[in-house]
Amino acid sequence: MKEQLREKIAGDITLSSDVGKTIRKWREEFNISQQTLAKHLGISPSVISDYESGRRKSPGIAIIRRIVDGLIEIDEKSGGKTIKKYTLGEKTDCIISMKEFKTSIPVENFIRVLDGENLTKGLPLVRDIHGYTIIDSMKAIVSLSSFDYLKIYGWSSERALIFTGVKYGRSPMIAVRAHPLKPAMVCYHKPEHVDELAIRLAALEGIPLVRTDLPMQVLVDRLERLS
Secondary structure: OHHHHHHHHHHHHHHOOOHHHHHHHHHHHOOOOHHHHHHHHOOOHHHHHHHHHOOOOOOOHHHHHHHHHHHHHHHHHOOOHHHHHOOOOOOOOOEEEEEEEEEEEEHHHHHHHOOOEEOOOOOOOOOEEEEEEEEEHHHHHHHOOOOHHHHHHOOOOOOEEEEEOOOOOHHHHHHHHHOOOOOOEEEEEOOOOOOHHHHHHHHHHOOOEEEEOOOHHHHHHHHHHOO
16 A cells, blocks of 8 residues: 555656646645655755755656655654555546556647547646546545545546536536646536536646547547557
């Protein structure tokens, strides 16, 4: 469990388009101050601050590993509350399909694969997709706790979350906005109608919101062929 979480956090930071912001996101998720983390690592708090703010060049893999190890070790000393919260078990039954790509796919190309319509037209499509998860929205609402939410992100949050069974699209975007992990893209599969609030929330988070009306099996087949 601990090793899985360590690899997941390190991968999320390394693959992030904003490494400093992602380091801060995980530090805050562990509820660890810059001062506490810096003391544990034997460095100045200003170093952590500089990495998180982007004032210092993004750290290499070795430093990212030290930071991740520090977060986990500090949490262990205080009872492992966050580690336990992020238990990585088997997929829940709300996940219809899930895959990690060997190479990243530009978000524009990914949208074309979906025959998708970009609903957040003002956002620049500059991110890359490293994987996808297709989620049954109704099952997720019933069975997925906030602690289990991490499971839908696989090995990187730089992925597309594709929600099925969406009526107006408010609930998925509210869940995305409330959680510290953010996807690279959100897609609704055959929504009845996408509420303007969902589009506004996506725009506020800087996350492209897309709709697709492909039949589910066609959608799954196209995505599973991607590498």
